[in-house]
Amino acid sequence: MIKNSTKANHAAKWLVSGPPLLFLLVFFVAPSIIMLFTSLRFPGEFGGLAPITAPAEAVSGEYGLTLETYQFFFSDILYAEIFLKSFGVAAVSTLICLIMAYPLALLIARSEKRFRNLMVLLVVLPFASNFLIRIYAWMIILGPESVLSHFINTVLGAFGIAPVTLLFSPFAVLVGMVYVHLPFMVLPLYTNLEKHDPALLDAAQDLGADAWQRFWHVTWPLSLPGVFSGSALVFIPVLGMFAVPDILGGTGDILVGNLIKDQFLGTRDWPFGSALSIMLTLAVLAITGLAAWFAQLATRQRSVTETE
Amino acid sequence: MALLEIRNVTRRFGDFIAVDNVSISIEAGEFFTLLGPSGCGKTTLLRMIAGFDLPDSGQILLDGKDMVNTPSEKRPIHTVFQSYALFPHMTVADNIAFPLRMAGKTPDEIKSRVREALDDVRLSNFGNRFPEELSGGQKQRVAFARGLVNRPRLLLLDEPLGALDAKLREEMQIELINLQKDMGVTFVFITHAQNEALALSHRIAVMNQGNIEQLDEPSRIYGFPRNRFVADFIGKISMINAQVLEAAPSHLKLMVAGLGEVTAPSKEGVRVGDTGVMAIRPEQVRISHHAEETELKNHFLGKVQGFLYVGDVTTYIVELSNGASIEALLPNSAPGRAKFFEAGDPVAVSWRHDAGIFLND
Numbered sequence: 001m002i003k004n005s006t007k008a009n010h011a012a013k014w015l016v017s018g019p020p021l022l023f024l025l026v027f028f029v030a031p032s033i034i035m036l037f038t039s040l041r042f043p044g045e046f047g048g049l050a051p052i053t054a055p056a057e058a059v060s061g062e063y064g065l066t067l068e069t070y071q072f073f074f075s076d077i078l079y080a081e082i083f084l085k086s087f088g089v090a091a092v093s094t095l096i097c098l099i100m101a102y103p104l105a106l107l108i109a110r111s112e113k114r115f116r117n118l119m120v121l122l123v124v125l126p127f128a129s130n131f132l133i134r135i136y137a138w139m140i141i142l143g144p145e146s147v148l149s150h151f152i153n154t155v156l157g158a159f160g161i162a163p164v165t166l167l168f169s170p171f172a173v174l175v176g177m178v179y180v181h182l183p184f185m186v187l188p189l190y191t192n193l194e195k196h197d198p199a200l201l202d203a204a205q206d207l208g209a210d211a212w213q214r215f216w217h218v219t220w221p222l223s224l225p226g227v228f229s230g231s232a233l234v235f236i237p238v239l240g241m242f243a244v245p246d247i248l249g250g251t252g253d254i255l256v257g258n259l260i261k262d263q264f265l266g267t268r269d270w271p272f273g274s275a276l277s278i279m280l281t282l283a284v285l286a287i288t289g290l291a292a293w294f295a296q297l298a299t300r301q302r303s304v305t306e307t308e
Numbered sequence: 309m310a311l312l313e314i315r316n317v318t319r320r321f322g323d324f325i326a327v328d329n330v331s332i333s334i335e336a337g338e339f340f341t342l343l344g345p346s347g348c349g350k351t352t353l354l355r356m357i358a359g360f361d362l363p364d365s366g367q368i369l370l371d372g373k374d375m376v377n378t379p380s381e382k383r384p385i386h387t388v389f390q391s392y393a394l395f396p397h398m399t400v401a402d403n404i405a406f407p408l409r410m411a412g413k414t415p416d417e418i419k420s421r422v423r424e425a426l427d428d429v430r431l432s433n434f435g436n437r438f439p440e441e442l443s444g445g446q447k448q449r450v451a452f453a454r455g456l457v458n459r460p461r462l463l464l465l466d467e468p469l470g471a472l473d474a475k476l477r478e479e480m481q482i483e484l485i486n487l488q489k490d491m492g493v494t495f496v497f498i499t500h501a502q503n504e505a506l507a508l509s510h511r512i513a514v515m516n517q518g519n520i521e522q523l524d525e526p527s528r529i530y531g532f533p534r535n536r537f538v539a540d541f542i543g544k545i546s547m548i549n550a551q552v553l554e555a556a557p558s559h560l561k562l563m564v565a566g567l568g569e570v571t572a573p574s575k576e577g578v579r580v581g582d583t584g585v586m587a588i589r590p591e592q593v594r595i596s597h598h599a600e601e602t603e604l605k606n607h608f609l610g611k612v613q614g615f616l617y618v619g620d621v622t623t624y625i626v627e628l629s630n631g632a633s634i635e636a637l638l639p640n641s642a643p644g645r646a647k648f649f650e651a652g653d654p655v656a657v658s659w660r661h662d663a664g665i666f667l668n669d
Contacts, residue, residue: 203393205380206358207454208410217406221397 032281039274040065047268069275079259079276083283086256089170090238093177097185097234098227100178105189105226106219109196116194123186131180135247138176142166142248168250176244184233192226193219228295236284256280309372311336311494312357312462317366319352326352328518329366334462334496339488341497343505344515345541350498353515354464357496359383370461381410386460390467392451394439400450401426401435407458425453428487445476452484456491465497469504481507502542506530514538530589536667539587544623546593546634547585550666555580560666562586566630570606571661578666588664590623590637595649596656607658610634612649622647626657 042050042062054063073079108119126134141148144165153163166172196219204214242257249255256276263273310333319327327349334340342350355361356368359380368375375383386407394403404425408418426432429449439447448468455463469477469484485508488495499505505512506526513523514537522534533539536547550570554561555578562570570586594604610626613633617640624636636657638648649655 207407
């Protein structure tokens with residue numbers, strides 16, 4: 001009887017988790033393997049890939065598997081620079097998102113229950129309009145004829161500083177990145193903060209903690225899981241984003257995302273594009289792994305008060 | 309001067325008066341209990357003492373100083389919360405160290421005081437555990453240690469034993485009495501459990517609908533309830549409608565319709581003709597098979613309606629000839645003996661002339 005029911009449980013477990021597993025297998029694992037293979041091949045003469053074995057009528061050309069693309073990646077410092085710059089932009093965007101999202105998430109989590117859902121809805125409302133349209137809107141907002149540009153340059157002019165262009169600059173890229181990804185930081189933070197037991201803050205206050213100490217010793221450490229998941233949700237997409245630098249950035253604002261896109265759509269060098277993707281994936285895995293390790297350290301550090 | 313003085317404090321929430329012109333003064337070293345059903349205003353009062361809420365009118369004075377402008381974190385008053393409210397991300401030692409750290413004590417002092425506090429609550433080896441790794445009773449003791457470690461002038465306890473099972477609760481009650489005695493800290497305890505209040509307190513304020521119904525020592529509250537609410541809320545009591553026939557300085561003579569005359573202890577302010585109830589505790593009522601067996605003046609015939617066996621004692625519910633019911637409690641002291649009367653048995657109940665109390669309507 002018991003055996004039967006556990007068997008049934010087992011079947012049910014696979015029935016429920018099977019389809020998503022299959023989905024991931026087909027649309028994530030398989031493409032990753034294909035990408036890995038692509039990165040080890042030679043580019044075709046007119047884009048695409050060269051055949052693995054030389055065709056009979058071929059006179060010259062390179063066929064088979066190679067590590068050349070990776071050698072190429074490491075031979076030019078330019079690519080490392082672009083990677084580093086992308087990580088810098090991702091880190092700064094994540095930090096700005098965190099600083100902007102935290103107070104907002106806290107405000108929503110601490111407001112009356114009946115207003116919370118409405119406020120969350122407002123946070124995700126921008127998703128209702130197309131992402132590219134919203135980015136193009138920033139072209140107008142940051143453009144040289146915009147109210148914002150005029151205002152900033154008037155203020156700068158008053159101090160005798162030369163006028164600046166906002167659009168097509170690293171600043172514009174950063175604005176776009178933060179704007180697009182802010183909700184991804186707000187939502188996990190809110191979900192975490194909303195679950196905090198208000199009695200803990202009462203207890204902290206009762207035991208002598210002022211407002212700042214209550215935040216620093218209770219709210220902040222308890223919110224770290226939310227901070228880490230929000231940061232991952234901003235950091236990783238920013239790293240691969242190409243549309244924002246394409247539209248809002250200048251010619252010098254090329255990030256990893258643009259580089260990869262160009263390999264596939266511009267230069268038509270699929271193997272190198274794949275190699276760049278693989279390198280990016282590895283870097284992201286390394287960084288998130290490191291972050292997860294830090295997160296564990298931070299949230300469950302052993303006592304500061306020794307008793308032994 | 310009283311340690312804590314609550315002067316004419318009123319707190320309203322909209323039209324609802326949670327605390328209605330309450331005055332209490334609590335002495336240093338006292339174990340004081342606010343007892344009442346949920347919604348009686350005891351928690352609101354506690355929150356105002358702690359500083360989480362402010363009175364609409366009236367004053368709360370600590371050592372003679374009005375606390376109205378002192379925020380909670382600046383008051384030398386700590387609270388043990390019903391849910392314990394231990395910080396889940398801190399070890400037991402860090403939880404206990406928290407108030408010391410907030411008070412800016414030196415690391416050395418913090419270390420030795422935390423040690424001491426852990427020893428006091430018999431958790432010496434639990435300093436490095438996290439709250440989630442503790443049992444309910446252990447969490448409770450950490451909460452006590454955390455509340456007491458910085459030696460507050462006053463410790464507020466908000467139904468701290470509510471989440472424990474009966475046996476553990478009794479153990480913690482004894483522990484709580486000892487802690488209070490050893491530390492010499494004034495306790496203000498909140499509970500809706502009357503037996504807990506009776507067992508722990510030096511004095512009890514029985515609250516109902518924002519008012520204090522009676523403020524007295526446990527034995528006085530139990531033995532001489534001032535009104536029907538207190539009589540009914542504290543312990544078990546039988547109430548029989550009665551009218552005053554004679555009000556002598558030594559005793560009262562009451563008339564119970566359909567039953568006859570009853571003698572009760574005299575009481576101030578009672579006049580001939582007053583109506584009310586004659587209230588008597590089950591343990592004061594004797595029950596026997598025959599009327600002849602007793603020489604007591606207050607004795608009546610009745611019939612056993614039912615009984616409640618709880619192990620150590622059995623409570624018999626007796627229906628009197630006028631239809632009123634009265635409870636009589638008998639200890640099951642004879643080994644193996646669970647009950648002495650069966651439902652339906654004709655019995656006689658009696659009580660001493662100085663037992664029971666008359667309560668005006």
